[in-house]
Amino acid sequence: KVLVIDFGGQYNQLVARRVRECNVYCEIYSYRTSLDEIRKMNPKGIILTGGPNSVYEKGAASAPAELFHMGIPVLGLCYGAQLMMHVLGGKVEKAPEREYGKTELILDRPDSALYQGIPEKSIVWMSHNDYITSLADGFEVIAHTANCPYAAVQNVEAGLYAFQYHPEVLHSQYGTEMLRNFVLHVCGCKGTWRMEDFAEQTISELREKIGDGKVLCALSGGVDSSVAAVLLSKAVGKNLTCVFVDHGLLRKDEGDMVSAVFGPDGPYDLNFVRVDASDLFFSKLKGITEPEQKRKIIGEEFIRVFEQEAKKIGKVDYLVQGTIYPDVVESGLGGESAKIKSHHNVGGLPDYVDFKEIVEPLRYLFKDEVRKVGLHLGIPEKLVMRQPFPGPGLGIRIIGEVTPEKVKIVQEADAIYREEMDKAGMNKTVGQYFAALTNMRSVGVMGDERTYDYAIALRAVNTIDFMTADAAEIPYPVLKTVTNRIVNEVNHVNRVFYDITSKPPGTIEFE
Numbered sequence: 211k212v213l214v215i216d217f218g219g220q221y222n223q224l225v226a227r228r229v230r231e232c233n234v235y236c237e238i239y240s241y242r243t244s245l246d247e248i249r250k251m252n253p254k255g256i257i258l259t260g261g262p263n264s265v266y267e268k269g270a271a272s273a274p275a276e277l278f279h280m281g282i283p284v285l286g287l288c289y290g291a292q293l294m295m296h297v298l299g300g301k302v303e304k305a306p307e308r309e310y311g312k313t314e315l316i317l318d319r320p321d322s323a324l325y326q327g328i329p330e331k332s333i334v335w336m337s338h339n340d341y342i343t344s345l346a347d348g349f350e351v352i353a354h355t356a357n358c359p360y361a362a363v364q365n366v367e368a369g370l371y372a373f374q375y376h377p378e379v380l381h382s383q384y385g386t387e388m389l390r391n392f393v394l395h396v397c398g399c400k401g402t403w404r405m406e407d408f409a410e411q412t413i414s415e416l417r418e419k420i421g422d423g424k425v426l427c428a429l430s431g432g433v434d435s436s437v438a439a440v441l442l443s444k445a446v447g448k449n450l451t452c453v454f455v456d457h458g459l460l461r462k463d464e465g466d467m468v469s470a471v472f473g474p475d476g477p478y479d480l481n482f483v484r485v486d487a488s489d490l491f492f493s494k495l496k497g498i499t500e501p502e503q504k505r506k507i508i509g510e511e512f513i514r515v516f517e518q519e520a521k522k523i524g525k526v527d528y529l530v531q532g533t534i535y536p537d538v539v540e541s542g543l544g545g546e547s548a549k550i551k552s553h554h555n556v557g558g559l560p561d562y563v564d565f566k567e568i569v570e571p572l573r574y575l576f577k578d579e580v581r582k583v584g585l586h587l588g589i590p591e592k593l594v595m596r597q598p599f600p601g602p603g604l605g606i607r608i609i610g611e612v613t614p615e616k617v618k619i620v621q622e623a624d625a626i627y628r629e630e631m632d633k634a635g636m637n638k639t640v641g642q643y644f645a646a647l648t649n650m651r652s653v654g655v656m657g658d659e660r661t662y663d664y665a666i667a668l669r670a671v672n673t674i675d676f677m678t679a680d681a682a683e684i685p686y687p688v689l690k691t692v693t694n695r696i697v698n699e700v701n702h703v704n705r706v707f708y709d710i711t712s713k714p715p716g717t718i719e720f721e
């Protein structure tokens with residue numbers, strides 16, 4: 211495998227992705243990872259990412275010179291490139307002009323191993339304030355741009371390469387090819403790794419690590435926890451217990467769907483425990499209207515219920531978490547990218563600490579990679595392709611107090627919405643969509659009767675990263691059918707709104 215060493219740059223996830231697209235397995239580690247640990251992993255190559263600092267600043271993220279003398283090929287990107295020069299005796303200074311955006315790269319050494327099959331002029335993506343002003347001993351320039359004399363350098367003998375630009379960004383025309391040249395031709399990787407291999411390899415590693423230890427998994431029925439559970443079930447069978455806490459705030463029929471897949475009638479070898487805790491959640495939520503307080507209560511109760519079930523099982527050696535790479539980054543836990551928001555999937559561990567270790571088999575994967583693994587493992591597409599659903603569930607899709615009656619209303623409305631989106635073929639093209647219950651009531655007329663009922667809000671967004679989002683353009687006829695059906699079929703609803711607010715300033719959920 212190849213190691214990607216993270217210095218906190220914004221494109222670091224992309225580096226890992228591109229390498230895996232070259233059919234080479236890679237994992238991302240913080241720059242704080244020790245040389246011993248790196249050596250133990252025996253990587254075929256190392257890629258140093260970009261980062262927000264300046265290498266010459268006090269306290270900037272650094273790397274020991276020894277990293278470059280271990281006989282492992284190293285490719286530095288942007289900050290990584292500057293760091294390599296700085297540590298090995300070259301010079302990095304503030305550039306007279308910040309270089310940002312698409313830039314023409316001119317090869318000085320088209321014969322370099324990294325430039326095989328690359329035209330002498332192509333576009334690359336630049337984003338830097340500093341630049342290399344003199345090279346470390348043994349290095350030669352292999353490409354430049356108008357403002358950057360050392361846009362790419364190499365020391366072939368030492369196996370060291372550095373790009374000032376970002377080959378991982380798709381605006382770099384031949385970026386993936388350059389990375390492929392590094393991992394295949396310099397590092398000597400075979401380029402035969404596939405996502406399917408990840409599943410098989412992970413299962414056998416888990417089996418070896420866990421032996422006949424007892425494993426506990428909190429299964430939510432979401433994509434990540436489902437895939438993690440199936441990997442574990444294939445590795446250790448009945449030594450795995452999956453606890454599925456039904457807080458009563460799931461979408462219509464969702465609990466039954468999860469039970470059908472993971473329960474005793476499903477195809478997997480594991481102990482499945484479904485806990486119906488809806489009464490408890492409803493009683494704790496009674497009278498509570500403040501969104502963050504609702505979240506907190508639901509989160510805490512969830513953990514309490516899970517703990518109680520866990521105690522019944524007795525001794526647990528390992529706890530499974532379906533953490534995926536973006537969770538790790540968002541929480542500021544694993545990689546080095548700036549903390550974006552505290553994530554819901556990480557950090558909320560049960561505080562009974564009666565287990566040896568947490569296992570996170572999906573820690574290095576992106577969502578679409580997790581889905582590929584899930585499909586390969588034969589998990590039903592319905593589950594694998596599911597859109598995100600928040601942990602607090604319908605609790606944060608009901609504005610104001612949560613009651614069983616309101617949950618029923620929003621479940622029915624949401625089911626109709628989803629059914630019609632399926633029929634219209636929109637279910638695969640829209641990122642996330644759902645119905646929410648506003649706490650607005652208004653006057654309407656039904657038959658000859660005056661009504662005073664709730665308004666449902668429909669939301670549908672397209673988003674790449676869930677940090678920003680645009681309202682999806684749902685065809686008017688679809689909205690009309692959904693609206694007609696909801697007001698006709700769902701009791702206590704007499705109005706439907708469609709929310710076209712983008713994020714920001716709105717959020718995706720209503721609370």
Ligand code: XMP
Binds near residue numbers: 554
């Ligand atoms: P917002 O509403 O913040 O949502 O724009 C962004 C994404 O995060 C999901 N979300 C949550 N997920 N617990 C979760 O597990 C939460 O409390 C939570 N709040 C929002 C939301 O569904 C969307 O995909």
